[in-house]
Amino acid sequence: MRKTLIILAALLMFMIVSTGSVFADVYVHGYTRKDGTYVKPHYRSDPDGDPTNNWSYPGNTNPYTGMVAPSNSSTGIPWMGIILAGVVIWVVYVYVKERKHS
Numbered sequence: 001m002r003k004t005l006i007i008l009a010a011l012l013m014f015m016i017v018s019t020g021s022v023f024a025d026v027y028v029h030g031y032t033r034k035d036g037t038y039v040k041p042h043y044r045s046d047p048d049g050d051p052t053n054n055w056s057y058p059g060n061t062n063p064y065t066g067m068v069a070p071s072n073s074s075t076g077i078p079w080m081g082i083i084l085a086g087v088v089i090w091v092v093y094v095y096v097k098e099r100k101h102s
Contacts, residue, residue: 004098008091025063 030041043064045054055062058071 004094008094012087012091 025043026046028039028042028044030039032038051057054060056069058069061068
């Protein structure tokens with residue numbers, strides 16, 4: 001059982017790390033634009049050149065507002081979140097099952 005949990009934890013950590021900077025964010029201080037408009041301080045996703053891990057990418061959720069970016073047919077739906085959720089559910093299921101049998 002212990003070996004199974006270690007393997008499952010390693011798999012979960014690998015999946016979290018392999019998502020790159022999905023959880024990275026940058027704080028932007030408030031500033032005034034050239035046209036005089038004040039922009040309030042806010043968070044944005046880390047600028048790394050990968051548009052698929054930005055909060056505005058279709059299907060991604062902004063963790064600060066809870067808003068999900070709408071999907072469109074040209075980019076499709078990113079499945080990583082669904083796959084990760086399925087793995088987490090499976091890990092919990094296996095863990096509970098192992099605990100009942102030990």
